[in-house]
């Protein structure tokens with residue numbers, strides 16, 4: 184038996200040495216994404232956030248890095264493990280949730296359904312372009328009156344000869360206004376089905392949602408379909424019913440449960456750094472017990488969230504991950520991150536409310552992350568049902 | 578075309594360097610090590626040659642057992658293979674010793690051009706590329722901020738204070754590049770995945786026919802006598818204006834004293 188060592192001093196930024204649990208390839212990936220975020224996102228993200236923009240060229244850069252649809256195989260995709268996809272999301276979200284959202288939507292919500300349920304022609308047409316970041320995708324499920332209960336959707340697709348005709352409105356659609364292709368879920372005579380909709384089709388329009396205070400470096404749109412006519416082969420042939428959109432959401436939620444840890448880590452590190460340099464009462468604020476408690480609680484929360492994420496990643500790679508376990512990770516890691524962001528915000532005092540520091544940006548972003556991809560409440564009820572066998576939704 | 582890029586494993590440039598008081602060498606096990614950032618510019622030139630001409634690019638690293646992660650990092654840029662020379666006897670080599678090992682490793686393979694970084698971020702002697710060229714009796718085109726290969730002719734631009742030199746030679750040749758030469762890309766994930774299946778040829782000094790006595794600390798031409806940490810920055814001089822514009826004069830006096838003007 185080995186003893187406990189007193190000569191080791193864990194680093195404050197990876198206290199449990201989770202890096203030691205990553206293999207060489209995972210470390211190379213993490214370092215590469217972190218470098219890119221450090222060079223390309225962090226220097227300007229405050230301005231982008233302020234202006235409410237995300238530069239279009241990031242799509243091509245993310246494609247060059249091989250991060251778009253990275254966990255899919257073939258069609259120009261890299262075929263990474265799920266853990267690797269998660270780790271990439273984590274490093275991207277340590278930059279900004281908007282950048283991670285872009286990658287989640289492109290890879291897990293737009294490319295994944297084409298890859299999993301699409302025809303060979305649909306895959307050939309869209310996946311290589313989307314993997315390269317030359318074509319941007321979006322995912323239309325939520326509607327103005329249909330959020331947590333997506334099966335109440337009103338958008339319809341009706342047969343007209345061989346064609347399909349779409350009518351309806353989708354709301355809160357990430358990348359909607361910049362997308363080349365939308366994967367749209369609509370009610371048909373055969374139940375809910377998915378459609379691959381080029382956004383230059385007549386009858387398609389997109390407009391921004393009301394001004395946002397969260398996820399500002401991300402495009403969020405309302406999509407309106409007015410007698411939008413599609414050829415018969417625009418439907419995703421491989422799936423019918425709510426299983427289609429829900430399986431996409433499971434992929435994206437998995438990325439989010441990693442991503443949230445990145446946002447939390449960025450907030451904690453910002454607070455740790457600030458507390459060591461900011462002086463009040465002639466001492467660094469890190470020397471006050473109340474501040475130390477905050478720092479320690481944030482550090483512990485981030486490390487625990489990291490362990491949960493990595494564990495769920497390994498289970499997914501082993502083919503053993505339950506959808507309810509994804510709910511565990513999404514619910515708790517995002518709640519953890521939001522709590523850490525708020526605590527970090529308090530450590531930074533007045534500076535904490537500015538875009539000079541990352542914390543309030545992450546804090547505001549995490550409000551969206553808390554709500555999208557299944558709200559915190561919905562995941563709680565999924566887990567409640569898993570524990571008790573009782574459905575408390577309806 | 579065959580291109581070789583010698584790369585070095587160095588302490589993380591963000592961390593503090595630790596010098597071992599007994600051996601007076603850098604403690605390379607203290608903290609993370611990385612691929613020398615200067616080598617990323619050499620790799621980028623090699624990748625551009627690969628894209629333009631289908632060149633085969635091999636990285637060469639002289640370094641101990643733990644250096645494989647540095648080799649994988651280099652390979653993740655899409656390179657074809659690696660050679661590592663590792664031998665306990667190499668430990669403690671100075672720039673000349675390192676150059677001898679690199680030259681021997683190069684003499685053992687075919688190549689058209691060797692692309693070095695112009696320096697390393699740890700020892701920074703900038704001696705290795707020219708020493709290797711000398712040992713192999715090859716043209717030495719150092720400090721390139723532009724390079725171009727046309728058939729078996731190579732041209733580089735070497736920048737200096739007065740302008741730049743245009744240096745030409747035939748291949749094979751040894752080049753070292755400065756950081757202004759290009760903007761290195763990031764490795765992409767497919768390259769990262771492919772890196773682990775690229776061939777790695779590990780050689781010892783005996784494999785290369787190098788006499789262990791000609792390298793290592795014992796035979797170093799340079800001797801380290803002492804080292805000292807960089808002194809903390811002294812407080813600067815503050816020039817205060819008394820309201821009459823006196824600061825301008827004071828500042829000019831001070832600059833004259835310091836021989837800045």
Ligand SMILES: Cc1cc2nc3c(=O)[nH]c(=O)nc-3n(C[C@H](O)[C@H](O)[C@H](O)COP(=O)(O)OP(=O)(O)OC[C@H]3O[C@@H](n4cnc5c(N)ncnc54)[C@H](O)[C@@H]3O)c2cc1C
Pocket residue numbers: 288322323324325327329330331332354355356357358398403551554555556557558559560561564575576577
């Ligand atoms: C920035 C952003 C980007 C988005 N991007 C996309 C996208 O790309 N594609 C897409 O399709 N959607 C997207 N969404 C929509 C998102 O998925 C929905 O907002 C989410 O599903 C919640 O729906 P809602 O906002 O209509 O809230 P509601 O469903 O109206 O919920 C309001 C509140 O009621 C609670 N609630 C609802 N039902 C229950 C219940 N049974 N028991 C207890 N509490 C309940 C909720 O938890 C919540 O607190 C995005 C949202 C945001 C904010």
Ligand SMILES: Cc1cc2nc3c(=O)[nH]c(=O)nc-3n(C[C@H](O)[C@H](O)[C@H](O)COP(=O)(O)OP(=O)(O)OC[C@H]3O[C@@H](n4cnc5c(N)ncnc54)[C@H](O)[C@@H]3O)c2cc1C
Pocket residue numbers: 582583584585586602603613615616637638639640668669670671672673675676679692693694695696697699700701702703704705706794797799800801
């Ligand atoms: C007495 C003494 C003892 C030393 N002991 C050690 C020791 O134990 N371990 C140690 O690592 N260093 C040691 N050094 C440092 C050593 O001199 C240099 O690090 C090394 O020889 C390379 O020189 P440089 O880094 O200055 O290369 P530079 O000439 O500044 O580098 C130029 C380029 O050469 C190439 N290059 C340099 N080194 C390598 C390499 N190892 N493999 C492949 N390519 C390379 C790279 O392309 C690099 O960009 C010692 C130095 C002295 C004086």
